[in-house]
Amino acid sequence: MDLPMIRSDDGTKTICIIGAGPAGLAALKVVLESPQHKAGQWKATAFEARDRIGGVWLPAPPTDDPPLTPLYESLTTNLPHPIMAFTSYSFPPATPLFPHANLVHKYLDDYADHFLLRTHIQLNTTVTSVTRSPSNSNWHVTLSTGFTLPFDLVVVCNGHYRIPRYPNIPGIASWLTSGRATHSAWYRHPHNLGDTVLVVGAGPSGQDISAEMRTAARSVIHSVSGAPSEDTGNLKRRGRVTHFGSSDDGQVTFEDGSTESGINHCILATGYEVSFPFLAPDIICPEIPPPVPPLPRDVYNSTYGVFPLAKHIFPLQSAFPPSSLAFLGLLVRVAPFPIMEAQARAVLHAFADPESLEPMQEAVDIMSRYEELRDGVGDSPLAIAKAWHRFEPLQQFEYRDALYDFFKPAEGDLGPVWDDKESKGVESGRYTKVPQWEKEAYLNKDVLRKAWLRLEETGEAEKWVKGVGEGGLHEWIEMMQKLRTWAEEQEIDVKEADKARL
Known part of the structure; x- marks a missing residue:
């Protein structure tokens, strides 16, 4: 496709979307449906580093360092697709309730075709730098193609499943150097990893991989922090690993003092870091934010999330308009697609009407959440940073309701999925609440x-x-x-x- 049109004298606003995974596709779809785009007032381009859309759901062999995606061959969703889908577009009839990853990627392909998104996506193009212009009037976005283009709004949708997070456990370095340990980002199938395999991590990947390894390994040891020792069949559940011994004898020590030896391979299902390599430190500080109060004057990336963000989206600072830069998809332990779609609508609402963001109220909301988390996880800035974007099950629905209230969609504005009053929340001609069935299905x-x-x-x-x-x-x-x-x-x-x- 052609390069996006550079700012003209007619007042057209330009929008840069970084990434064409689920968040980027949702953002682009919302822009294209806006009255401003239809009137020629907004022009949007999504830049995707890979040769196809889909983000984390587009498979790739684990040959890059780190791999382009951690997608393993057997991966299926851990959410029923009716609550995972965008509210504006359903999975096809008869789709398995928990579809395989290839069906999710096809769904995203179909979504892009249905809403005519492809002509606004530039593939094989990495955003290498985003800087603020000296006049503070727009963003300068530098691309791997060599072009630098001005944009009025930048929407960051690059995902957070690319940079492996490694635990800081004594002795682990020698295991990684020798190849006896690898991060789950490289995992694709359970074969040829040895007779005894250790899996570290209790998240969805750790659960899936430890279960699948049982079909190929003689013995699987699953390390889950705080778990009591338990042996069932060819699986041993153990607590947190506290020390990796010599990689030659494959010995590890657990939090209860017990040991296991003869481990052929260790898979570290220990999560990923939030990373924005295109944003300079003067835009976002690569550090854990300082204790609150007061709210910091700068924006921080703790590698667990971004702080402080109004509505978990907009950087709350004074160096540039908060409505000119947005982060989508940072929340964890949620049904991501419908939240990303709602966030995209909130971004466009704030972009069209910057005064709709109330900095004082947003600051109060951030401080309130900080106090709640402090009561739950303690005073440690690191502990609070880890928990900042992590929602309890029902909080995500309260959050979506608040976003809907912020941009106030008209009834029917969310698309064909909401096809009857039993399936959606309707009040006084407005869509106002996430429907109860969705909450029940998630729980x-x-x-x-x-x-x-x-x-x-x-x-x-x-x-x-x-x-x-x-x-x-x-x-x-x-x-x-x-x-x-x-x-x-x-x-x-x-x-x-x-x-x-x-």
């Missing part, structure tokens, strides 16, 4: 997934979703309610299912 996601795995094992899964969705979203809601009832009848409990998985 029951683990039981639903265990039940779905049982159906796949027995060959019944396809029958359960056959034709579901052809008549609208309510069919998926009814299917999930039916599956939840079936799980109760089958006495599928999350705790018991976890034990069975061991």
Whole structure:
């Protein structure tokens, strides 16, 4: 495609979107549907470093350092797709309730085609630098193609599953140097890693990989901080690793003082760092933010998140307009797609009406959350930084409701997924609340997934979703309610299912 049009004298505003994964696609779709874009007042371009759209959902071999994506071959979603999907676009009828990664990537491809996004995406183009112009009137965005272009708004959508986070455990360096330990970013399948494999980490990847390794390794040791020692079949659950011994004998020590030896390989499913290599330190400080109060004058990237951000999106500082730079998709432990879509609408609302952001109220909200987290995790700035973008289950829905209230969508403005009043929240002609079914499905996601795995094992899964969705979203809601009832009848409990998985 052609390069985006440089600012003209007609007052056209230009928008740069960094990344064409889920967040970037949502942002671009919202721009293109805006009345300002349709009137020729806004022009947007998304820059994607890879040769196809999809971000983390686009597979790639683990040949780069770090790999372009941590997508492993067996990955399926850990959320039912009706609550994972963008509110403006459903997964196709009969899609498995917890689809494989390749179906999610196809969904994103279809989303881009459905909303005619591709002509506004420049592939194979990395954003290498974003700086503020000396006049403080716009952003200068430098590309890997050699061009530097001015933009009025920059929307950061580069994701946070690229830079591996390594734990600071004594002795781990020699394991990494020798190749006896690798980060899960390099993991693709369970084969050829040895008879005894240690998996460190209790997140979704750690759970998936430890379960899958049991099919190929003689013994799997799963390290989960604070977990009691427990042996079931060929899996040993142990607590936090406190020391890696010599990589020659493959010995490690756990928090209870116990040891395991003869470990052939260790997979570190220990998460990823939030990284913005294109933003200079004068835009965002690469440090843990200082204690609050007062709110810092600068914006910080702790590698766990960005602080302080109004609405977890807008940099709250005075060096440039907060509405001119936005970060999408930083929240964790949430259903990300609908939140990204709501965040994108909030960004465009603030861009069109900067006065809608109230710095004093946003500062109060940030201070309130800081105090809440301090009560929960303690005074440590690092502990608070780790928890800053991490939401408890129902907080994400309160957050989305607050975003909807901020940009005030009209009824029907969120697209065809909200196709009947039973499936959406309607009040006085306005969409005002995340629907109750969505909250219930999220809270029951683990039981639903265990039940779905049982159906796949027995060959019944396809029958359960056959034709579901052809008549609208309510069919998926009814299917999930039916599956939840079936799980109760089958006495599928999350705790018991976890034990069975061991």
